[in-house]
Amino acid sequence: MIRAGIIGSTGYAGAELARLLVQHPETEVVWCGSRSYTGERYSSQYQNFNGLLDLDCRDDDLEKLSEEADVIFTATPQGYLASVINEDILSRAKIIDLSADFRLKDVSVYEKWYKLEHKAPQFLPEAVYGLCEINREQIRNTRLLANPGCYTTCSILSLYPLVKEGLIDPMSIIIDAKSGTSGAGRGAKVANLFCEVNESMKAYGVANHRHTPEIEEQLSYACGKDVVLSFTPHLVPMMRGILVTAYASLVKDVSWSEVEQVYKKYYEKEYFIRLLREGCTAETRWVEGSNFMDIGWKTDPRTGRIIVMGTIDNLVKGAAGQAVQNMNLMFGLPEQMGLMQVPMFP
């Protein structure tokens, strides 16, 4: 059994990690970290775990945790892991970081977008960006994994084959993304109250959301040149789910089926990526609670553009599920282990 610890276990991503790890046949949760609820029963905050996870919350202590666990998940604010990580810890336990600390290879880009000094740039070279479908082999061999952001996962996987194969003009990409509210976290903020979120929608972080450089960096790797794109996230009155609607100019006239061939080249054998049939629309409800990503697209001869629609559950494929998928790879387990949940509808 793999002993797993979660720092930030009482946030939504942390709790989703707990849900998946409790159900995973090869892991045992040994540490629920929570600064806010140290000493409290984990199941007093998350009563769904009543009788299923009987631990008290512990304060953050990565040193000690690394002695008790084989793998550490950090579902923490930006900057936390970089400020405490060291060689000792990494020599004892593998780390899967759900924050942005080790996602961007270029420190200056990190510091510019996050407005934080990076405290541990020496670990950036060995950190692996954990988009399993793209970086599978490097993931198997790392001890420090940067788990991609939710918007990023959905955006990159939606566009990767098109960019990689040169089917679209990368400078024409516009990503209009919509997210459920769990992505905003469990902090006690007026803006996230039921009555503030319900029956409304809005864009936020327009032209300056921090997931932008992460998407640009990965797509730049794919096409071998710099990519600058528009990314606009929106808040929608629902709990789980991200829908990415991406627009780009096609560099040549292609049919729906020709695009399908491009997607199949990269994703046909990917269990967690489902390509939709022609005419089908990606809807977040069909992936809810699961690690699946659905992708559909439409070519538009009138405008010469392609519209790609991708959906994930932001807490699963966009956070905890992908983290477990990465863990499986890092520990030599079957990639789908513990992640076979059928999406729950309604």
Added chain:
Amino acid sequence: MIRAGIIGSTGYAGAELARLLVQHPETEVVWCGSRSYTGERYSSQYQNFNGLLDLDCRDDDLEKLSEEADVIFTATPQGYLASVINEDILSRAKIIDLSADFRLKDVSVYEKWYKLEHKAPQFLPEAVYGLCEINREQIRNTRLLANPGCYTTCSILSLYPLVKEGLIDPMSIIIDAKSGTSGAGRGAKVANLFCEVNESMKAYGVANHRHTPEIEEQLSYACGKDVVLSFTPHLVPMMRGILVTAYASLVKDVSWSEVEQVYKKYYEKEYFIRLLREGCTAETRWVEGSNFMDIGWKTDPRTGRIIVMGTIDNLVKGAAGQAVQNMNLMFGLPEQMGLMQVPMFP
């Protein structure tokens, strides 16, 4: 592997059966029945099953189905099963009926509340009422199982120990129940449109809802005398979840802990029933997607009443989950097999 067929598989309860059976390690879904979508791909209606359940919907044919399956789930309107069941079918396959056809032992009560002639009363004596926590032994040995209603399951299990032990006056029981909208089914009705249900709530079936006699019959068995009670269901703008708030006059002055002893006597070893700690409140979110039932209570010396609050996911413990729990018992499998999902939150 147990071969399972579902009649009414494109309703919400039917789809939930599919979800649980696809994940169950000892069953295989071999038949998705659907009058409305015969010939269509099951996953074209329920795209969450894309890549997970690749069957076409078939018309209702219980005779043929009974030759191809070991167990048949009927998630059908009242009257259907009674109109087609026969000895041949039952000799070939076990039936778990999610309709009301075989829940009430008294045909006249059935015909009065459902305003239907019962077409197969000869099978009533052998049918077993499938409330696992109460009728476990009979369930193991039956071939015709009447799966309890959603409101009924939550109401009976909330009150059973109190009635059985004579702690409350059974004639004083008032059950105020609230349900998510999936309980109203997937029929195309104006009343169930998003804009009609959202941001509103209402009582319905006041003083004449069909689950009333089912609750009364089972509680009468528990206390050995006729029970007549008030039952009021409400529609609430959410998808899954039933909350029962039940009121009854205590026959003697008891403390919270004394009541706990009574509940523990019946439920302490029940995996799927979780008794809440003093001061904790039952909330539907903590059982969503799972087969758990949470029960809490408060004694009120001012009024001499007890208020009991019970929660289930109406599609799981209130329908498909309990049906699978019954199937496990009927086929000699561990009762919890395939039902260990951690409740999903948020």
Added chain:
Amino acid sequence: MIRAGIIGSTGYAGAELARLLVQHPETEVVWCGSRSYTGERYSSQYQNFNGLLDLDCRDDDLEKLSEEADVIFTATPQGYLASVINEDILSRAKIIDLSADFRLKDVSVYEKWYKLEHKAPQFLPEAVYGLCEINREQIRNTRLLANPGCYTTCSILSLYPLVKEGLIDPMSIIIDAKSGTSGAGRGAKVANLFCEVNESMKAYGVANHRHTPEIEEQLSYACGKDVVLSFTPHLVPMMRGILVTAYASLVKDVSWSEVEQVYKKYYEKEYFIRLLREGCTAETRWVEGSNFMDIGWKTDPRTGRIIVMGTIDNLVKGAAGQAVQNMNLMFGLPEQMGLMQVPMFP
């Protein structure tokens, strides 16, 4: 023009007061009080008022406000008004208090249920309980009005005629109330976040909610003897609306129409109370955004009980609307002025 000031204007009830007063032909909002947002533009917190109410929020200063306004609405936490009220203030401006400070005539009951010392009991005798349909004449002549609670308004008006006419046993009353989340206020609490409230429901304040004594006191006045009842509020995932489902034992066998006569005796001429036709159900959506209250009922010969269902918009008839209705009475204006909004659906 009546100059109106609002203390607590950035809470939900305060903002609803602003909405109604801005639309009222005879009032002008001259003061938006807000401790949290002092100095900020009111419309920066409530952007719906962009271009419609251009005031900056001011700190609480009842003395000064009483010099600038003719009427003061206090939508403040319990204890605030009692701690600052004095004769000078009252001599200059009429006060409509949306808190509980002057609702209960018996100080000891207040102090027991609210766990607060009452700082101004000397004003209790002159305070009038502002349930317009019942206390209209006293309201016209008061300068200190205690605006009823939301649950209370809905509960009392639902049951008043039945209690007054002796049709039900007052000791048998059970009130199961359900409320939208705006009733929980705009405080930044985890429990009220979208992801915590949505897709769930729960009871709270079971057997000890503070609106209980207020309901009991008013119904006791109606029947001339002490009333002790069960009151259970529930939180439902919607924004506005209260539904009260009340149960009581009938003291004699009556038909639906006989009950209607009793309701008509008290409410036939009440503009804001709508008695539903037989078979119609009270639904919160039909009163949303308006000052109406809908009442329906069902007699149940099986149990000898009556079930009454009443609905209001908790922010309007349950708070700001009733406050304006009271203001109209106190200033000699037509009672419906500024309150003729058609309920908004969907």
Added chain:
Amino acid sequence: MIRAGIIGSTGYAGAELARLLVQHPETEVVWCGSRSYTGERYSSQYQNFNGLLDLDCRDDDLEKLSEEADVIFTATPQGYLASVINEDILSRAKIIDLSADFRLKDVSVYEKWYKLEHKAPQFLPEAVYGLCEINREQIRNTRLLANPGCYTTCSILSLYPLVKEGLIDPMSIIIDAKSGTSGAGRGAKVANLFCEVNESMKAYGVANHRHTPEIEEQLSYACGKDVVLSFTPHLVPMMRGILVTAYASLVKDVSWSEVEQVYKKYYEKEYFIRLLREGCTAETRWVEGSNFMDIGWKTDPRTGRIIVMGTIDNLVKGAAGQAVQNMNLMFGLPEQMGLMQVPMFP
């Protein structure tokens, strides 16, 4: 008093017309047309009108209605009005059509996108496109008004000044629009059930939605050349509200304030259009229930694009409110009459 008739009064747009007209000081609703509910009390379908609008629904009879009314609102499916309109009717009553029949000047474009033969092209020349802020003077003098679509209103008004002033490349426009579910109408369809819509989102009509040519035609008028653009509507789990997020390439480097000057040139005196301050975001909740439109924008030097965000209540400014605004103009009333509702929040 203007006598108003509504054909299609039991759809959501029709009911919103009823709400606004009942509150309008100069109109009286004299006819509630409804094929589905002919003979039924209007308030039995829309119980919010209990006591406020006591008419029975009548069958569609435009001839007769034109004799009883001064203005006729048709909130009907495409093709209906074109199939029944004639000179006699128009000579007796003014018509405000909420369908698409008279919005597009080019019959062939209508027939291509709507797949319908246009039955009354002879009236197209005199029909006026009722976007008040743009076509005010023509509206005053017409007897046949084509009320714009909901997506169209929000899209055109968001972009009109930028296109008119040549600030953006019209061929670069991408409109990503999101709508609440009331836009899908009140038809009894599985796709619009609460459990199908809630907790999900999706694009639909990708690259072929019928509002596309309407937007293109109006923006073409503005810039004097053909516009071809991408328009993608999305369904979001809420009732009211449209959010348009529009992207376009700037033809020159401009600041936020320079863009503001352009918007002010066209909208500064428009009561119903509110330009947001820099840094403020358009959110649908701030216009709910009102005829306001909020517009905000952000320039993005990284990509050379501008992102414009516009919000309306689809049933008010996107349908019934704009229709009443048009009626006011057509009858010489103050444009804001009956439309001064403060947006309702929460």
